[in-house]
Amino acid sequence: MRELNMVKAINDALDVMLARDPDVLIFGEDVGYFGGVFRATEGLQARHGLKRCFDTPIAEGGIIATAIGMGAQGLRPVPEIQFADYILPAFDQLVSEASRLRYRSGGEFWAPITVRSPYGGGIFGGQTHSQSPEAIFAHVTGLKTVIPSTPYDAKGLLIAAIECDDPVIYLEPKRLYNGPFDGHHEREIATWAGHPAAQVPEGHYTVPLGKAAIVRPGEATTLLAYGTMVHVALAAVEEAGVDAEVIDLRSIVPLDIETILTSVNKTGRCVIVHEASRFGGFGGELTALIQERCFYGLETPIERVAGWDTPYPHAFEWDYFPGPARIAAALVRVMEIN
Amino acid sequence: MSNRPPLEFYVPEPPARPGQSSDFAKEAVPKAGLVRRPDALASAVDLRDLPFELIRVLDDDDQAVGPWDPGLSPERLRQGLKAMLLTRAFDDRLFRAHRQGKTSFYMKSTGEEAIGAAQSLEMEAQDMCFPTYRVMSWLHARGYPLVDMVNQIFSNASDPLRGRQLPILFSARDYGFYSLSGNLGTRFGHGVGWAMASAYRQIDSIALAYTGEGTTAEGDFHEALTFAAVYRAPVILCVTNNQWAISSFAGLAGTENTTFAARAIGYGIPGLRVDGNDFLAVTAATRWAVERARANKGPTLIEFYTYRVAGHSTSDDPTRYRPRDEAEHWPLGDPVSRLKQHLVAIGEWDDNRHAALIAELDTEVRSAVREAEAVGTLGKSKPPVSEMFEGVFAEPDWRLIEQSREIGGRDA
Numbered sequence: 001m002r003e004l005n006m007v008k009a010i011n012d013a014l015d016v017m018l019a020r021d022p023d024v025l026i027f028g029e030d031v032g033y034f035g036g037v038f039r040a041t042e043g044l045q046a047r048h049g050l051k052r053c054f055d056t057p058i059a060e061g062g063i064i065a066t067a068i069g070m071g072a073q074g075l076r077p078v079p080e081i082q083f084a085d086y087i088l089p090a091f092d093q094l095v096s097e098a099s100r101l102r103y104r105s106g107g108e109f110w111a112p113i114t115v116r117s118p119y120g121g122g123i124f125g126g127q128t129h130s131q132s133p134e135a136i137f138a139h140v141t142g143l144k145t146v147i148p149s150t151p152y153d154a155k156g157l158l159i160a161a162i163e164c165d166d167p168v169i170y171l172e173p174k175r176l177y178n179g180p181f182d183g184h185h186e187r188e189i190a191t192w193a194g195h196p197a198a199q200v201p202e203g204h205y206t207v208p209l210g211k212a213a214i215v216r217p218g219e220a221t222t223l224l225a226y227g228t229m230v231h232v233a234l235a236a237v238e239e240a241g242v243d244a245e246v247i248d249l250r251s252i253v254p255l256d257i258e259t260i261l262t263s264v265n266k267t268g269r270c271v272i273v274h275e276a277s278r279f280g281g282f283g284g285e286l287t288a289l290i291q292e293r294c295f296y297g298l299e300t301p302i303e304r305v306a307g308w309d310t311p312y313p314h315a316f317e318w319d320y321f322p323g324p325a326r327i328a329a330a331l332v333r334v335m336e337i338n
Numbered sequence: 339m340s341n342r343p344p345l346e347f348y349v350p351e352p353p354a355r356p357g358q359s360s361d362f363a364k365e366a367v368p369k370a371g372l373v374r375r376p377d378a379l380a381s382a383v384d385l386r387d388l389p390f391e392l393i394r395v396l397d398d399d400d401q402a403v404g405p406w407d408p409g410l411s412p413e414r415l416r417q418g419l420k421a422m423l424l425t426r427a428f429d430d431r432l433f434r435a436h437r438q439g440k441t442s443f444y445m446k447s448t449g450e451e452a453i454g455a456a457q458s459l460e461m462e463a464q465d466m467c468f469p470t471y472r473v474m475s476w477l478h479a480r481g482y483p484l485v486d487m488v489n490q491i492f493s494n495a496s497d498p499l500r501g502r503q504l505p506i507l508f509s510a511r512d513y514g515f516y517s518l519s520g521n522l523g524t525r526f527g528h529g530v531g532w533a534m535a536s537a538y539r540q541i542d543s544i545a546l547a548y549t550g551e552g553t554t555a556e557g558d559f560h561e562a563l564t565f566a567a568v569y570r571a572p573v574i575l576c577v578t579n580n581q582w583a584i585s586s587f588a589g590l591a592g593t594e595n596t597t598f599a600a601r602a603i604g605y606g607i608p609g610l611r612v613d614g615n616d617f618l619a620v621t622a623a624t625r626w627a628v629e630r631a632r633a634n635k636g637p638t639l640i641e642f643y644t645y646r647v648a649g650h651s652t653s654d655d656p657t658r659y660r661p662r663d664e665a666e667h668w669p670l671g672d673p674v675s676r677l678k679q680h681l682v683a684i685g686e687w688d689d690n691r692h693a694a695l696i697a698e699l700d701t702e703v704r705s706a707v708r709e710a711e712a713v714g715t716l717g718k719s720k721p722p723v724s725e726m727f728e729g730v731f732a733e734p735d736w737r738l739i740e741q742s743r744e745i746g747g748r749d750a
Contacts, residue, residue, distance in 0.1 A: 025538065056565075057565065059565070061527070062527055065526070065527025065528055065531060065562065065565075066527055066528075067531060068528050068531060069531020069532040069534070069545075070538075071531075072516070072532060077531075093524060096521050097519065097524050100519070101517060102731075104503045104507070104517055105511075106499040106502065106503075106509060108509045109511065164732075166731045166732055253735070257736055
């Protein structure tokens with residue numbers, strides 16, 4: 001057991017898998033010698049060789065197309081897209097090819113690829129370094145979408161994703177790389193030091209895809225979140241003084257519907273939080289699922305707290321960001337109605 | 339006032355439209371046998387003239403001439419002829435099956451049969467082809483069971499792709515035929531990835547990927563070429579330039595300014611421009627590129643110059659946008675006739691044997707169609723609806739299990 005921040009935990013997962021499985025290859029823009037713009041692949045080329053962790057041309061469509069072709073032959077490529085905002089040139093490859101290859105070929109070919117990509121805001125990255133595209137991928141049948149919120153989960157989920165025979169979009173909350181950011185941007189930056197989930201075992205372990213974590217048990221309301229917003233939600237719960245049950249979904253596809261329904265049936269209330277803009281966001285799907293399956297157990301309407309329906313604005317980053325105050329207000333609202 | 343000429347907005351137009359006389363006057367058809375054949379391991383820098391030539395082996399007297407003559411055995415030539423004739427017989431029969439309402443869609447390879455047939459026979463069993471929908475002769479050359487093919491086209495209960503894919507968008511891994519899809523160009527880069535994987539694992543399986551000339555305008559084409567060149571991938575990247583992308587003539591993909599083979603120059607890889615209706619030239623160019631790929635000299639781009647004789651698909655009517663008789667004026671002739679005439683010229687074939695082979699293949703195709711019809715044509719038979727939910731993931735998640743239960747195994 002060591003204490004690692006999230007970047008180092010991801011690096012550790014990649015290191016473990018490179019050592020363990022010769023079919024694992026890592027590639028992407030700046031990931032090789034340099035070690036990645038966020039340092040996630042630091043030292044991997046030096047340790048495992050040029051052919052295991054290498055740089056690519058700046059061509060996201062080409063990166064994913066190449067990964068699919070390698071995967072179809074039996075490798076387990078782990079391509080990196082430098083920012084989730086840049087994944088769109090590869091959208092056709094992910095939607096039309098990776099996700100459907102197994103289905104359309106009658107099981108003759110499949111693409112066991114894991115696409116890592118940092119997502120989310122809170123770093124003053126403006127419109128092109130801040131977006132949260134998870135709902136777009138959740139909508140594409142045949143893709144799995146995984147979003148960790150702690151160093152421990154980041155490593156275990158990444159190893160599970162790499163070992164999975166389906167294509168996985170693995171979104172890394174970049175604001176959590178160095179600390180469990182609680183949304184209070186005005187305060188001193190917290191690091192992972194001393195956080196229990198920063199205790200990361202050495203070697204191989206997995207956190208199963210499709211299993212949510214109850215990160216704070218509670219009775220008053222259910223609060224669903226993933227990625228960065230898990231920590232913001234926890235802060236909001238304390239500040240609102242509401243005994244919320246906070247569930248970290250960890251993967252949105254596959255979705256742990258059982259854990260969600262059990263909690264909502266118990267509390268009768270639900271607040272859903274994500275950083276992506278609200279309209280058409282994954283919160284809409286969660287809301288629909290809950291009302292379909294828990295309608296008579298609900299005491300109050302489901303609340304969604306999300307980014308506004310604007311592009312991610314540079315100067316207004318903290319106005320856009322669904323911070324603790326907005327989440328706390330929603331918690332108070334769901335508790336006021338009887 | 340400036341005395342500059344006004345700017346002119348240019349939109350390319352094909353040489354002839356319906357009602358006009360077909361005009362291939364601009365298509366220079368050089369004599370066979372004239373293009374030099376450099377060593378397959380030569381530096382790409384020394385090969386920059388080749389994309390502007392046209393490699394041809396069969397001459398006007400049906401003889402194989404020049405340095406690119408691959409010296410194929412008569413057996414191999416007959417094998418190629420048979421694969422091409424089978425493709426044609428199959429296309430004719432299944433096109434008719436579509437008109438009879440037995441399936442929803444079909445696409446013919448007419449006029450382009452030499453490309454898939456020659457390359458399929460030249461490449462080895464462990465190699466992988468990343469096809470377009472117009473290289474079905476690849477499968478016919480390798481003896482893919484006709485009845486399985488018809489079952490797929492009918493999407494019936496015996497469809498190897500389980501009713502999930504549009505007719506003729508096959509997948510046949512054991513025949514070196516990667517899964518097709520209906521969007522263009524997306525698999526070009528998969529071929530590069532496959533080749534890179536082979537190099538990384540040091541296994542002897544090179545890749546061959548196809549795209550049409552129209553699709554060379556897609557970013558996928560250029561990204562695949564970039565990756566192939568950068569990592570020196572053992573892949574043969576083929577452009578089947580059949581002049582037409584539905585109604586768009588090759589000029590809309592840029593051919594008025596250069597050749598498709600010449601795209602290679604910008605990537606620093608060899609580009610060959612080959613008579614795609616010449617079975618021997620296709621074989622020879624492929625052999626050259628294969629030797630290069632297996633020797634770690636990286637990718638080759640090959641443009642196969644050919645003509646799409648049929649419509650784009652059963653949903654297309656080419657007389658709406660090109661002269662009705664254009665195919666007859668195509669200067670490179672018909673690939674089947676040319677190979678047949680060559681075999682006749684070298685005393686290895688005759689009209690009787692040819693007619694007998696056509697009859698035999700037609701019977702084979704008819705019998706496969708009958709066998710598939712006995713299972714059922716489109717809508718008359720299909721795999722169990724529960725299979726609709728299989729293969730989305732390695733293991734279905736709760737959604738798929740629930741939805742499969744919801745439909746209750748009941749067909750619509």
